Amino acid sequence: MSALDTLLAHKLFQALGWALVHFIWQGALVALTYAGAELWLRRASAQARYAAGCVGLLLMLACPVGTLLWCNATQPLSAHVQATSVLGSTSATALRVSTSNVTVRDGALVQADDFLDDTLDAPAPFRLWLAERFPSALPWLVLAWLAGACVLSLRLAGGWLLARRLRREPAPLASRAWQETAARLARRLRVSRPFRLCESALIEVPAVIDVLRPIILLPACALTGLSAPQLEALIAHELAHVGRHDYLVNLLQTCIETLLFYHPAVWWLSRRVRTEREHCCDDAAVAATGDVLVYAHALTALEQLRRRPVHRFAIAANGGSLMQRIQRLLQPHRNAPRRAPASAGLLLMLIALLSILAGAQGLASLRRYDAPEASAPQRPVLVPAQRKVAVTFVSMPATWIYYDPRAERELRKLIASLNAHNIPATGFVNESSLYHEGQLDEQRVALLRLWLDAGFDLGAQPNPHASLYDTPLADFEQDVLRGEEITGQLLKERGRSLRYFSYPFLNTGPDAATKEAAEKFLAARHYRIHQVTIDNMDWLFGKVYMDARRRGDEATMQRVADEYVPYMERMFEFYEQLSRDTLGHEPPQVLLLMASALNADKMDDLVAMLQRRGYQFVTLDEAQQDKAYSLPDTYTGPMGISWLQRWAMAKGASFRKEPYLPPYMQQYDFRQSGSDFKTNLK
Numbered sequence: 001m002s003a004l005d006t007l008l009a010h011k012l013f014q015a016l017g018w019a020l021v022h023f024i025w026q027g028a029l030v031a032l033t034y035a036g037a038e039l040w041l042r043r044a045s046a047q048a049r050y051a052a053g054c055v056g057l058l059l060m061l062a063c064p065v066g067t068l069l070w071c072n073a074t075q076p077l078s079a080h081v082q083a084t085s086v087l088g089s090t091s092a093t094a095l096r097v098s099t100s101n102v103t104v105r106d107g108a109l110v111q112a113d114d115f116l117d118d119t120l121d122a123p124a125p126f127r128l129w130l131a132e133r134f135p136s137a138l139p140w141l142v143l144a145w146l147a148g149a150c151v152l153s154l155r156l157a158g159g160w161l162l163a164r165r166l167r168r169e170p171a172p173l174a175s176r177a178w179q180e181t182a183a184r185l186a187r188r189l190r191v192s193r194p195f196r197l198c199e200s201a202l203i204e205v206p207a208v209i210d211v212l213r214p215i216i217l218l219p220a221c222a223l224t225g226l227s228a229p230q231l232e233a234l235i236a237h238e239l240a241h242v243g244r245h246d247y248l249v250n251l252l253q254t255c256i257e258t259l260l261f262y263h264p265a266v267w268w269l270s271r272r273v274r275t276e277r278e279h280c281c282d283d284a285a286v287a288a289t290g291d292v293l294v295y296a297h298a299l300t301a302l303e304q305l306r307r308r309p310v311h312r313f314a315i316a317a318n319g320g321s322l323m324q325r326i327q328r329l330l331q332p333h334r335n336a337p338r339r340a341p342a343s344a345g346l347l348l349m350l351i352a353l354l355s356i357l358a359g360a361q362g363l364a365s366l367r368r369y370d371a372p373e374a375s376a377p378q379r380p381v382l383v384p385a386q387r388k389v390a391v392t393f394v395s396m397p398a399t400w401i402y403y404d405p406r407a408e409r410e411l412r413k414l415i416a417s418l419n420a421h422n423i424p425a426t427g428f429v430n431e432s433s434l435y436h437e438g439q440l441d442e443q444r445v446a447l448l449r450l451w452l453d454a455g456f457d458l459g460a461q462p463n464p465h466a467s468l469y470d471t472p473l474a475d476f477e478q479d480v481l482r483g484e485e486i487t488g489q490l491l492k493e494r495g496r497s498l499r500y501f502s503y504p505f506l507n508t509g510p511d512a513a514t515k516e517a518a519e520k521f522l523a524a525r526h527y528r529i530h531q532v533t534i535d536n537m538d539w540l541f542g543k544v545y546m547d548a549r550r551r552g553d554e555a556t557m558q559r560v561a562d563e564y565v566p567y568m569e570r571m572f573e574f575y576e577q578l579s580r581d582t583l584g585h586e587p588p589q590v591l592l593l594m595a596s597a598l599n600a601d602k603m604d605d606l607v608a609m610l611q612r613r614g615y616q617f618v619t620l621d622e623a624q625q626d627k628a629y630s631l632p633d634t635y636t637g638p639m640g641i642s643w644l645q646r647w648a649m650a651k652g653a654s655f656r657k658e659p660y661l662p663p664y665m666q667q668y669d670f671r672q673s674g675s676d677f678k679t680n681l682k
Contacts, residue, residue: 047283200218
């Protein structure tokens with residue numbers, strides 16, 4: 001995996017993507033709240049509106065930062081891809097026949113309030129679409145955001161370079177009288193910070209630059225084209241900027257614009273803040289000079305002296321429309337917005353509150369999608385009947401870990417999880433994996449003894465592990481006999497015998513004749529067929545997980561582990577629905593798993609998901625006693641498929657597409673997608 005792939009898969013990178021997405025509604029909410037506040041403050045001072053705008057900008061910055069920290073602290077976000085509701089597949093078929101507080105659903109009695117809670121929790125189609133489709137685009141969205149922020153940073157850097165040039169080249173005003181005038185105005189405005197009063201030919205409107213040692217820049221044209229009272233009023237305006245530390249505030253404001261550039265509400269609110277900042281300084285200048293007409297004439301004259309559109313660099317403390325400011329000073333009531341009733345502001349506040357609640361619900365629902373196994377209710381899901389599942393493992397002993405020195409530790413960990421939850425598992429042995437370079441490896445045989453000593457059962461698979469579709473029947477029969485040699489002896493030592501056989505890749509033959517002959521051969525050897533109902537691609541998750549561990553790629557291991565249990569829950573939902581549609585009820589399921597390092601590490605989480613869905617664990621014998629397992633199976637062909645699919649097809653139904661891998665895992669599947677290679681099954 002490349003460094004870029006590792007970065008894109010990182011949990012923090014995913015959290016950043018969701019923070020940017022959530023800011024779309026958060027930023028709109030902050031802007032709406034400020035609009036309501038502006039209505040309430042329309043008769044207040046410009047300083048009050050300016051303060052409200054600054055608070056709004058800080059909130060806009062805090063929203064994505066807070067969301068990033070929140071998402072990073074919760075369950076991994078990569079599981080967005082597999083997000084589903086616990087009852088998403090059952091709600092469509094639920095039948096509600098209510099008598100007071102009792103509901104009948106698919107033949108089971110359920111409390112009405114529980115049914116209502118589950119129904120309300122079911123995600124809307126758009127949420128499902130968002131949860132399944134959008135997360136795969138998150139990394140590229142973050143890269144696009146980074147590119148945009150870098151481009152906008154050039155604007156910030158350009159402003160800094162221009163400010164640096166202006167700081168080096170301005171000429172101090174030679175007139176001592178103007179220096180004394182500026183000092184007198186500073187005392188009147190209570191500006192105690194030291195500053196420099198300079199002129200510059202590079203600008204056409206006054207500006208303030210620098211944070212520690214502010215410089216008031218006056219355009220050269222203003223010194224020659226304005227009267228002394230007018231120039232004094234403009235100096236008072238710039239001194240107000242110095243006293244208010246507007247240069248620093250504007251610098252922070254520009255940084256917020258750069259980081260959150262993609263949201264129009266940020267630019268709108270930032271423009272409102274700049275406008276109100278100029279209004280504050282206009283009011284201060286009028287108060288310092290005592291003559292609003294002189295100041296208005298100064299702004300008018302300055303507008304007329306400009307030879308070209310004003311150049312505002314990003315980090316200078318200037319802004320606002322000169323003509324709009326002049327109109328505000330001379331005709332404040334005419335240019336103010338028409339008086340809005342108090343109910344309008346109250347309505348906006350109410351809308352903002354509702355947006356907060358809606359946004360919080362959206363964030364909570366996406367968190368539920370992030371990790372359904374962690375955020376789902378702790379009580380068992382009430383289902384049509386108590387669900388049962390038999391857990392089986394194929395390719396024992398641990399196909400993807402047998403070559404690893406940690407094989408015994410991994411198997412002990414898997415056994416400990418199974419015993420902790422009282423799961424009577426059955427393992428099917430691929431005896432070809434017991435050999436190394438043609439010699440029987442006793443350490444690998446010892447793993448099977450460890451499994452049997454823990455109280456679990458073993459079944460058989462052919463040796464070598466070859467599909468019946470590609471193997472002549474005679475060779476297949478010999479492979480079955482070779483696959484019994486060691487496993488049969490281990491069971492015989494414990495007074496037991498082989499009872500179950502698992503077809504490699506669940507393939508039962510290329511045609512009806514071969515299938516029937518193989519079944520007769522297996523029946524003669526007293527085998528029952530391992531009829532898997534919950535088929536899945538956990539083998540691919542296990543392989544990618546193990547390969548990543550061997551090369552020390554912890555980021556990929558974490559990503560695969562995060563995706564795994566949500567994917568398995570989707571598979572269970574699919575087959576539960578297929579069971580009801582085909583059989584009218586959910587029989588005890590038979591789950592197929594690989595004996596892999598991933599399942600050893602995630603078994604507790606997988607069990608928690610199954611228990612939350614209402615499953616109890618039974619033996620393979622108990623599961624296959626259900627009448628469904630005696631239904632006809634007429635399918636033959638190149639693919640190995642679930643027995644639920646086989647039973648449905650025997651009744652004339654078409655093959656039903658199964659949930660496929662999450663987008664992140666699809667890159668590792670070297671086969672065709674499930675929606676392609678099973679489409680034409682009949």
